[in-house]
Amino acid sequence: MNIVVVAAHPDDELLGCGGTAARLAREGHSVYMAILGEGITSRRRQREGADPSVLKSLRVCSQRVADLLGVKELSLHNLPDNRFDSLPLLDVVKVVEELIERWRPSAIYTHHGGDLNVDHQVVSRAVLTATRPVKGHPVRELYMFEIASSTEWAFQQLAPVFRPNVFFDIADTLSLKLEGMGQYESEFRKFPHPRSPEALTAIAQRWGSVAGCEAAEAFEAVRLIR
Numbered sequence: 001m002n003i004v005v006v007a008a009h010p011d012d013e014l015l016g017c018g019g020t021a022a023r024l025a026r027e028g029h030s031v032y033m034a035i036l037g038e039g040i041t042s043r044r045r046q047r048e049g050a051d052p053s054v055l056k057s058l059r060v061c062s063q064r065v066a067d068l069l070g071v072k073e074l075s076l077h078n079l080p081d082n083r084f085d086s087l088p089l090l091d092v093v094k095v096v097e098e099l100i101e102r103w104r105p106s107a108i109y110t111h112h113g114g115d116l117n118v119d120h121q122v123v124s125r126a127v128l129t130a131t132r133p134v135k136g137h138p139v140r141e142l143y144m145f146e147i148a149s150s151t152e153w154a155f156q157q158l159a160p161v162f163r164p165n166v167f168f169d170i171a172d173t174l175s176l177k178l179e180g181m182g183q184y185e186s187e188f189r190k191f192p193h194p195r196s197p198e199a200l201t202a203i204a205q206r207w208g209s210v211a212g213c214e215a216a217e218a219f220e221a222v223r224l225i226r
Helices: 012-026 052-069 089-103 118-130 174-183 197-211
Strands: 002-007 030-037 073-079 107-111 141-145 166-169 216-224
Touching (some): 002 089, 012 030, 012 166, 012 174, 030 052, 030 089, 073 089, 107 118, 118 141, 174 197, 197 216
Parallel strands (some): 002 107
Antiparallel strands (some): 141 216, 166 216
């Protein structure tokens, strides 16, 4: 089974479904990842003011994480960080459509549309658009994940609200998710920030307790075609 993760920023792929991706790869599925945004340039007043060496380092980190998780191929793009809403939606949809044509996935994992981060919102809608269930479309399953420090920080004030109904047991791969987060030095934070290892562990344990296992990642199933 070909599985594709479509994420907005470097580290979203890990925060959203790193443990699940590693588990699926271990089970013999072909896991592909795409990161659409360049990352971090919004931390400067002007996008052009971002240090090119930092951006290059971030891309290297993304590849290291992909290798750690067992990802078959990583595709990196350069959409403007936290400025996806400045682009025509069609441009983002075309990027996703090209990825689908290239990898022919049966399942896609991507952002939830109710996140605080605008790039997450745009990616979610673009994936929904690119996976419209017309006859012959390869994608049969579509899942949306949460991102620590974005989904919960919307405080359920943005629609739709994240309502997980699918849980992947990641007790055996949580350590890889945490190790991968350690690679992202520019995104890593100390506790009590949600992107700290302590908080990520607590989130996994919380969803695990909901689903009856030691650790889990939560997803909202948008569409399953059987």
